Amino acid sequence: MESLWTVLPIFAPMKPIYDFSTHLFSTLAKIATGTNSKLGKLVDGRENLFGKLAEFRKNFTAPIAWFHVASLGEYEQARPVIAELKRKMPEYGVVVSFFSPSGFDHVSNKSQSDVDFITYLPIDTPRNAKMFLGILQPALAFFVKYDLWANHILTAKKMKIPLFLISASMRADQIYFKVYGGFFRKILESFAHIFTQNRETIDLLEGVGIGCTTLTGDTRYDRVKQISQHPKSFPEIKSFVAGKPVLVVGSAWEEDMDLILPFINTHSEYCYIVAPHDINVQAIEKWQKRIVRKSIKYSEIGKNQSADVLFIDNIGMLSSLYQYARIAYIGGAFGKGLHNILEPLAYGIPVVFGNLQKVTKFPEAEISKNQGCGFSVSTEKEFEEIMGELEDPEVYQKACSSAEKLVSGNLGSAAKIIQSVMDQIKKS
Template identity: 55%
Template structure:
């Protein structure tokens, strides 16, 4: 299996390079990796102290890592923090500005044995964290060979995953490399224990810590606030499948204002949505720059990076992706204490937060335009609305502290070993 895995990495490298000729995203991924080793070497020549390495797949996993990084730095303020990304959609956004607590950011090289050993030797971490699911065998084996403490944080497993299949011995061995695995839910803990793995702790999802912090200190957008005259619904990370159900509701809702944040900023798609929406709409890039208030019924956010703070203006939210590649972050609006709607999930077990929000009465699955209208009519009634808002607040408050619990357990284990 290890031979097949390494052949797969060769194929992955080749496919990414071929694909980079047609895909801007792959082009960024390939080009960014060309300078990884050089940038690590230069960084470690300047920062040679103790280093903790966090690996994340993309932006969502980085947001899970952020509160863990903060909790770690409270205990080890003099350690250097390095973060590696696999996906350019995470790396390219995060690298744009200085990240609190983070000293170095890079791409993870393609997971060949040679790349993995070179990466670990150059970075020379004293401790390593992998977030949620992005596990690369050769990098993990290389770190284990050097006796670097390894931790898997915010892990969420499903019975159908390869780790628990009869042919999954290679991948189970991968999980066994971790000194401790911190899981989000009881189902994951039970799966790992039945597989014979040890040193497992149920500490929850650190995303709750991150979204709660954002809700306390959202970015301010006075130019948006000045144009609000009615109640607002934010449609976050929406795709065409979502808008097919939402546009009829928007066109019937003259007493509401909508902020629409597409998942992909595509000028052609946005133009088509504007044509289909009968109410006046404006793109954020068209806002007046002279300080005059801009009136709007439908505001379309045609940039990246604003969404997590836009929920401060909303009474309701709809989060997209459930009917496509996967549900986006519903915890962000819940942290602002508002109910959230989303489409029917293709893989329910992959997004446990959706089911939890359904059970708690603050998340609502809507499969078509009729259900959007029905749920919104109910949530427009004061008693139902207040109940859903309180449920959202309770859900978030009850799940805070995952990052602190994770680092506390690691500190106790480290102290025992010393």
């Protein structure tokens, strides 16, 4: 079979199949227009996309560095690189495109330093890609981690736009590394350079003949360190915790709360701050009913209600809440995916999280465990045991020191990326 693939041009038959699938998705998605579903927002948000982009470009004549991200998490990875680009290459404007409505909505509703324009990426058809890039005319293009859209990347390559992939973290089970993945490898081959999070990604890429790579690490370390150095201040929460040891539960799902609630009910020495993954009042009220101790929502905190458990019922606070924590529990491992454990680690505190279904998708979890600042649990008993172990001052301090060492040892990724990009631009 392998000899057949060396004779037949894989790229030719796969491209029409890919294009057909994107056209079909675009057509079917329009059925959701006007609904409040995620798919409906994805379609409605792209209304007049090209008109808005053309209006921006008409009035903005500086060269453009275009960053594409899937959603909010990838945008956070891009932010240190954007800031470094603006610092070292101030003549460039920055445009950020999103695929996900949740990421776009969250970011576009607030002023973003160093970003000149925020847009959706159009559905990845050949026509859309040509129109988008024809209007935007970027001088540089950056894709973050994994959200790689074939037509936009291949069209940019044809237009001789330098393409860079940053914070790449790849796995052997991805289609790029399969015998039938020739078309998708063409996407990776289009990048002028790929900056990776780990050595394993470089080995995988070199195994399929892609050599323009550099190990620069995960740009999230730069970002979480920035946040931890300048967290938002919440005087009302400082008053709420009143000097007691705090367990912050970040991005809590039902499975996480099932594990944690028994501990909350039996350990009055802590006070608790719980930030749900989704702000769902019904879910919060259901959890409140299962807690034997007094609990309140953040929206009620100004009513001078004393309580031991605080539920955060708005968004945008979590990354700064860890400043009040002695220990953090990070949710999502039992379900959709582990939330960002680097945020609490940047504050120099240990993190606890559920046993992961797919360990390779979240390499930072295994790294934190090996370093001694991350702890995974499967049951209520295991969670209680870990919390008990961390009561030992020596064990706790060792975990805190490991967290600080892990983060400080991985800083500087953004600076390395931009310096490499600048060097490559000078050579071209």
